[in-house]
Amino acid sequence: MALLGTMIAGVIQGPLTDMGKPYVGPCIAGGLLFLLAIVFAFNAYGERKNFDDRTFDAIREAEELQRAQEALLGEKHDHHVAQDKLYLTEPLNDGALHDDVADYDAKRHGDLVRIEPVLPVRETCLCGLFDFNRAIIRDNWKLAVMCAILTSCVIVQTCVSILGTKWKLMYASVSISVVFTITSFIFLPRVIAKAAVFLYFNNVLYLTLPGALNTFYVATPACLPDGPHFSYTFFTTMSSALSNVTSMVGIAVFNAFLSKYPYPYVMCLTTFLQILASLVDLIIVMRWNTHIGIPDHAMYLCGYTIVYEAIEMLSQMPLMLLMSRVCPRGTESIIFTFLTGVAHIGSSTSTAIGSILMETRFPVVSKPPAKCNYSNVKWLIITGHLCCPLLILPLAFLLLPYVRINENIDVNGKAIKAIKRSRKDTAGNRNDADESASSTGRKEKKAPAVGIYVGKNGELASDDRLDEGTAHHYGEKDDAKTAAR
Numbered sequence: 001m002a003l004l005g006t007m008i009a010g011v012i013q014g015p016l017t018d019m020g021k022p023y024v025g026p027c028i029a030g031g032l033l034f035l036l037a038i039v040f041a042f043n044a045y046g047e048r049k050n051f052d053d054r055t056f057d058a059i060r061e062a063e064e065l066q067r068a069q070e071a072l073l074g075e076k077h078d079h080h081v082a083q084d085k086l087y088l089t090e091p092l093n094d095g096a097l098h099d100d101v102a103d104y105d106a107k108r109h110g111d112l113v114r115i116e117p118v119l120p121v122r123e124t125c126l127c128g129l130f131d132f133n134r135a136i137i138r139d140n141w142k143l144a145v146m147c148a149i150l151t152s153c154v155i156v157q158t159c160v161s162i163l164g165t166k167w168k169l170m171y172a173s174v175s176i177s178v179v180f181t182i183t184s185f186i187f188l189p190r191v192i193a194k195a196a197v198f199l200y201f202n203n204v205l206y207l208t209l210p211g212a213l214n215t216f217y218v219a220t221p222a223c224l225p226d227g228p229h230f231s232y233t234f235f236t237t238m239s240s241a242l243s244n245v246t247s248m249v250g251i252a253v254f255n256a257f258l259s260k261y262p263y264p265y266v267m268c269l270t271t272f273l274q275i276l277a278s279l280v281d282l283i284i285v286m287r288w289n290t291h292i293g294i295p296d297h298a299m300y301l302c303g304y305t306i307v308y309e310a311i312e313m314l315s316q317m318p319l320m321l322l323m324s325r326v327c328p329r330g331t332e333s334i335i336f337t338f339l340t341g342v343a344h345i346g347s348s349t350s351t352a353i354g355s356i357l358m359e360t361r362f363p364v365v366s367k368p369p370a371k372c373n374y375s376n377v378k379w380l381i382i383t384g385h386l387c388c389p390l391l392i393l394p395l396a397f398l399l400l401p402y403v404r405i406n407e408n409i410d411v412n413g414k415a416i417k418a419i420k421r422s423r424k425d426t427a428g429n430r431n432d433a434d435e436s437a438s439s440t441g442r443k444e445k446k447a448p449a450v451g452i453y454v455g456k457n458g459e460l461a462s463d464d465r466l467d468e469g470t471a472h473h474y475g476e477k478d479d480a481k482t483a484a485r
Contacts, residue, residue, distance in 0.1 A: 014237030050131045054120040062117035069115070140331055142187040143338070149183050150341055157348055166359050173352045176345070177204070191401060191413040192326050192335065196342050198399040199319055202267075203346030205391050206274065207354040207384030209377075213281060215366040216374050217300070223372040228284060228296035242301060243309040250313030263318055263400040270315035271392045277308035278385035285377050318405055319343075325409050354384055 013025040039045065048056075123134050137144050153176045160172040180200060184193040218235055219227045258266050280303030283289050289299040327335040358364055362376035362383070401413035408416040 009240070014231075014233040014235070014240075017232035017236065050133055051120060051122045054133070058117040058119055062115050065115050136331075140334065143331065143334060146183060146187040147334070147338055147341075149179070149187075150338065150345065153180060154341070154345055154348075157345070157352065161352060166356050169352050170356050173349050173356075176349060177201075180342075180345075189328075191409065194399040194401075194413070195319075195322050195326050196339055198395055199323070199339060200342050200346040200349075201395055202315075202319065202392055203343055204350045204353070205388045206350065207357070207380075207388055208347065208351040209354045209358065209380050209384055210351055211366055212354075212358060212364050212374075212377050212380050213285075215364075216285065216377055219366065219372060219374075223366070224374060226287060227374075228300070230297070230300070234297065239301070239305045242305045246306050246310040247313040250310035251317065253310070254314050254317045258314065258318075259406045260404055262402050262404055263322060264396040264402060266318050266405060267315065267396040267400060268393050270311055270318075271389055271396075273311040274308070274315060275386055275389055277304065277311050278381060280304045280307070281385065282378060282381045285374070285381065321405055322400070354380075357383065 009025070009029070012028070013022070016022060016024045120133075122131065124131055157172055157176060160169050164172065177200070181197050184196050188196065214235075216224070217228050217230045218232060219229070221227070221229060258269075280299065283303075284296060284299055289296065323336055323339045358376075358380065362379045363373075364376055364380070365371065365373040401409055403409050403413070403415040410416055
């Protein structure tokens, strides 16, 4: 849908700009954003608040635990069920549900086991306008601090870009890069910190050159007599449509050929291809294509529009997959949003550095009445699109996990498949033990499929809520303690 929206915007904006009405496109975009703001403000799509979702989850969990108890204890004890509550002739002892495994034969006297849902407490801010989950913030306070630091970096960069000088912008960009890198390794898990830092510098090091290449391609004959002289309909509409098509081709190529290779190799390959595709800009700027008889339109379409956009999508796919794989369970939306914000602030920093480079070392004059001067564009391309991206290559091997893209990774950046193989040996030993037991004539009962677990605070939990290392399983045998999972 994002690619389709970009294509539609390009089809509309190109002819409008050629007609001398470039302001119409932003007005249309602003109106659509205002309509979307109304939809979100009044919750027209019917999304439930966080408190309602947590309440529903608590009730459903209690019901699942109730059914699990019935399935586990029903065959061993007389009981009857009334209104989804389990009544036993042999209840649990007080104090049995604690961190230590309670003996099943201690549960001999009493008359009732009843599981009530633990309902959450509603917590709001801004006079009840928003709900928030204090437990999530408390359990993930380091991530919350990192999000606050990222937000502060965005605010500082925006204010300095508007109000500061070019030197203040340079100091702010360097400071943001240093602060973000250090705090990422302090507050984030190592694999997420590495992914975030690489994502940031991957966007920074391919410098954005605002007002250099775009104005060069659409400059009028009065401004640039020997220029390409693209119309806005061609430059915006045609190139946008073809770019989105080639982006989809890039996704297909990635899934077919590159998804089975390690992250560092794929990122190095896409970086080299991006550098080669950027040579098309240099060829057009130097006018080499006209010397060998290739028109500017054909060179631009077959070079930048088709090749570069496909390679750009090839470089984004590994990073998007890496972001999805490093998100810990329960914080997926927070981590994914955080890493997306990292990519955006990296792009903003790249634009800031590119503008500083244009104002200080390689100035470009693109606006009348002064005489247009694009003589430094070639040096901007060489510096920002050919040399700086080479720094991505060592960062790929330093920061990216050396696992194949189609594999899941653990918190240490290792492939989970290697852990699964080690568990196969354990399973084989268990099978050997079962065979030896059957050869001696002893028959052992299998544990039931469902189980009740006890957490740190004495609460019951079912299989899907098990926290490994802090929960225990009650088997079917009366006098046996089963091993803690």
